[in-house]
Amino acid sequence: MINSFFQYLIVLLLFLLSCSSSQSEKSETPACFGGVGKKCKNTEDTIFFCSSRSDFVVENDAKEAVINDVYSSLAAYSLMSIDSSSSSKTHVSKEATDGEVRNKDRTEVDAITKTYSKGIYKGVITPKTYVESYKDNTGQQKYKAWAHAAVSIQKAQQAFDDFCKEISEKYTNRLAPQDSLYITLESYGKILDSLNKEPVDKLVAYYYDAGSGKKMALYDYVELDLSKIVSSVSFTRFDHQKIQKTDNVNVNVKLNSPYVKNFNELRCRIIIEGRDFSYKDIRGPRPIRDGNSFTLNIPTKELKTGRYQVSFELLLDNITNHISADKNPQRRFFFDVLPVAVEIEWKGRGLNNSEKNKITQSIQQRLENCKADIIIDTPLEGRQNRYSFVVTASIKEKRGAGGKGREAEAPTYYGNATVEFVCSGVDADRRTLKKLLTDDFASKSYNEVFNKIITQIEENEQFFNAVKGTVE
Secondary structure, three states: OOOHHHHHHHHHHHEEEHHHOOOOOOOOOOOOHOOOHHHHOOOOOEEEEEEEHHHHHHHHHHHHHHHHHHHHHHHHHHHHHHHHHHHOOOOOOOOOOOOOOOOOHHHHHHHHHHHHHHHHOOOEEOEEEEEEEEEEOOOOOOEEEEEEOOOOEEHHHHHHHHHHHHHHHHHHOOOOOOOOOOHHHHHHHHHHHHHOOOHHHHHHHHHEEOOOOOEEEHHHHHHHHHHHHHHHHHEOOOOOOOEOOOEEEEEEEEEEOOOOEEEEEEEEEEEEEOOOEEEEEEOOOOOOOOOOOOEEEEOOOOOEEEEEEEEEEEEEOOOOOOHHHHHHHEEEEEEEOEEEEEEEEOOOOOOHHHHHHHHHHHHHHHHHOOOOOOEOOOOOOOOOOOOOEEEEEEEEEEOOOOOOOOOOOEEEEEEEEEEEEEEEOOOOOOEEEEEEEEOOOOEHHHHHHHHHHHHHHHHHHHHHHHHHHOOO
């Protein structure tokens, strides 16, 4: 129904445009045509369209032109009434409200009014025509034609609605079930590309929401739904990890979305950044278990001690160019690479705790001097140290012989040490990786023997470099 002043102005404008095209050779409608001007009266249920054209050389061309004008005027009316009447609205844009007029590209409107109008309203109207001939000022015979038709507004609207529905179903039937993210994005991307290539389809195609009973421009709906699905994808939340060098970072990367279950065939970029280190990796398809997860293993042997950031980025923009790269779902987490914790086991007799601490400090200092990522410490909570030093040190005292009337000789101290770098485990599995043997020292001074042992341990650069190489 024409129920707004805005629609009335549109109809009046269309009528004036169509009826004012006659030329001066014949300014009045022929009586045998029934008086078009007198019949151009719209009612509540009917709208009247008319047209006149002149200056045609071929009679049939003149008749065809005015018939096309009537169909085109009706199509233009249907398009405008869609946006100006909430009761007959086919679709609204993302921001549109009822009664708000959607701007249309002139080319798209022309394509519907000229190309599709006859097909849309076939059987709805039958324009009546009249043609007469005349001679122009050069004496050439020309033809002028008139056409008019009274149209049921309800039937015209139904015909246009059917046209829009047919176009819409051509696309909505291609919307993939939202189970596989890859298939869904690929399908949505193809629909948007097709609509961009077919401006008429883009203009009239809509999506009907059965829940709300409202219609929405299909292009807008696909764009919004695409954005909603992409923004819903999330990665597992990862805890900050502390990893001892030589251990691996193992994480189960899981993808989630309330709208899709399967993430197969997708590619994920992994970026690891930290101390003098940057690594970028793109792999795909990844070995995804149950459609939504994969395992990431990061060896730390080549990494220096320090903090590292791992970034995951699910690459979706390469599936459809309607997703910008900054919309790719991302997640990051941190892990710390700690020095290899190594304990010292003591064997032998003759060393007190103070002396053991001095040897421990000497070994640690030597490891630092050769820049080995090894620290003498207890293991991280919940794990056992993989490596250990086994220090066997012994300083024995041998007293000199004494006799009657003679004072006993001062004792002589004999000492040596062995430092082994072993791979820890139960006794049957333990194995020595590197070994340091000191010389046998003898002196009248206990401290001199002890200091010589420490000095020889500290100066054995080859041993500590070998230990460093084993760990790194």
